[in-house]
Structure formats: C-alpha cells, structure tokens
Amino acid sequence: METFDHFSRSVLGQKGLVPSFNLIHLRGCDAPLIVSGSNANLADKYITMTSFSSGDKVYYSCDVGHTPMGGSRIRTCDNGKWTPLKLRCERKLCGHAGEISNGQFTYTGVEFGDTATAVCNEGFILVGRATRYCMSNGWDGRPPVCEGECQEPTETNAQRRNVQEPPYTFRNVIRYWCPVGSLVGSREIWCTDNGTWSSPPPQCKGPIRCQSPNVPNAFWINSHKKTYRPMETISSFKCKSGYTFTGPAHITCGSEGQWLQRLPKCLPSKYSLLCVGKGSKSSKTQPGFKGAGKLRIQATAPPGGQRSDTNDGTRVAQHFYTTQTVTLNGKELEQTQ
Helix, strand or coil: CCEEEEEEEEEEECCEEEEEEEEEEECCEECCCCCCCCCEEECHHHCCCCEECCCCEEEEEECCCEEECCCCCEEEEECCEECCCCCCEEECECCCCCCCCCEEEEECCCECCCEEEEEECCCEEEECCCEEEEECCEECCCCCEEEECECCCCCCCCEECCCCCCCECCCCEEEEECCCCEEECCCEEEECCCCCECCCCCEEECCCCEECCCCCCEEECCCCCCEECCCCEECCEEECCCEEEECCCCEEECCCCCECCCCCEEEECCCCCCCCCCEEEEECCCCCCCCCCCEEEEECCCCCEEEEEEECCCCEEEEEEEEEEEEECCEEEEEEC
16 A cells, blocks of 8 residues: 655745645555564454555564563554564463372473473383373373382182282272182272282181080980081080080080080099009999999009908998108108008
8 A cells, every 4th residue: 555745845936935845655565474483473453454554553462372571562564664573472381290199290391382291100100191281371181190000919718709900000909709718808909009909818717617526435426527617506425334424415616616615524423433553343233333233343452562442332442552661850650652
C-alpha cells in the first residue's frame, strides 16, 4: 500500500518568500516474515493481513512454552521495511521432574522441550511411563514407580492356590493351603515395595493325633489304632487277671495331641500274690483270690540269711534277713538286714 506525505519548503517569488508543497511517496509493507530464533509469533489478529501502510504497527507474543524476558513487542512498518523485533522470549523452566523411590531421573535439560527419563536402581522394576516432557505448564504426566522385585519364595510343604509366575513385583500375592494338616503362618504373602515378601511362606503341620495309650497290665478288648484324632474317645481296654482297674473309664484325645484325662491304671488286686527273688508258688484259688483254697509257697533264703513267715489270715508273707556283727564305739553290736 502506497502512502503520500507532504514536504514543504520556501522559495523566493515576486512577493518574497512563498511556501511550496511537494508530495513524497512512502512505500507500505508486506506481511512481516517470521523472525528466526526469536521464539515469538505475530499476534493472531495480524495473521490474515497481507499488506500494511507505512507507520502501521504490529504486536508479537512469545511462542508456547516461552516467556517474555524484556524488549519491545512492537514492530513498525517504516517506508516498506519493518523495524527489528526486540522482544526476547526464553524457554520456560520446568525444574525438577519429581522424586522416585529406589530410582532417579536423567535429564536432557529442565526447560521447555527437554526430557527427563526415569531409571530404577538394580533389583527394581519400572512401572509407568519412563519419560516425562517439559511442557508449557510443567512436566507432563506423573513420576513412574520403581517397584521391588521379590525373589522366588522359599519352598515349603504348603501348596499354592494361585499360579503366580515370576517376576514378582509390588503387590503380587501368593496364596497357600494344606491338603493335609493345618496351615502354620499367613495364608497369603505379598511382594512389598522394597523387594521383600510380607512374611515367610507358611508350612503345613501334620494332622494332630494322640498316641495309643500304654496301660501296663491291661489288654485291649476290641481292635485299636496307633493314633487317635482330637475329640475321639476310647474305652476298650481291660486289666489282666490279678489286677484291678482304677481311673477314668473313658479318655478323649485333646486338640494338642494329648489325652485330656489321666490314663487309667491296673493295680495289683488285694489278694494277689507277688513273689520276689528265688522261689515258687502254687495256688488252687480262683483268679483274684476271692474264694477259699489252699496256697503253698516255697521260697529260699539268701546265703547266710534266715526266713521268717507271717500269716494274718488274709496275707501270707515271707521275710528274709541276715545278721552281722559290727563294732561301734568299742562295742560289738548285731545288725539285721
């Protein structure tokens, strides 16, 4: 677009100095070109304009991700040329991209357009997007997580309910059960964020049983087992001839593998005969010595000893003793054993 300006000067005429006016031709400007390296753009309202008159002004703004750091935003069309752009636009700073537990970021820079890439420490696995970009409003996305990788848990006799294949990462869970017996420990363990399991794997404790009771001088009436389950009750033994049953008639296996009641006993009957040492006995009485009968006892005294018999009508006893002479304080005494 062309413009004209007036230029005046004085000339000498017949009547003295007389003003004289001449028209000066001023050239307009085309649309301003992009200023390379300025990181600035023409304001939106001028984008569609293709020609400007001399003296017209246009305004600039910084590109996205850049901030003005001084200088004029205005350019002016001056007789076909645009005045230089003095606006300084610098990239925005994003700063630190964030903290990563068990890892860190590596940076190409911290300004607009730069990147920060997460790297996990050895033994940890990256979960999330590794790279963040510095945008006009800061770092995009969110920091990823470095999760600990748990090693294969120790094998026990407990079986796994779920099939969880390695690698084992944060929050991975393994559940256990026992086909036989009871589970001792936690039924499930999970991988924590520091690469360790929440607890040791559980174990299966064999089924609790009570051992078959051993009652001396007793015999089983019915068939019996080697072990008994908790809360199982038995009463199937009887004393041998010459012994009397004493104690509970029934015993029950407890939850800890012990009989809840004391075991019964078979004690010698009141009229039973017990021979100690060398000797022999013969009897025509019935078992338990409850009836009348004849009893003959023949026992031999030890060498150098003597025998003494006692019969009070209910019991027959034979005592054996020896006599020896000992000296005590100058006196001889007889000692009987």
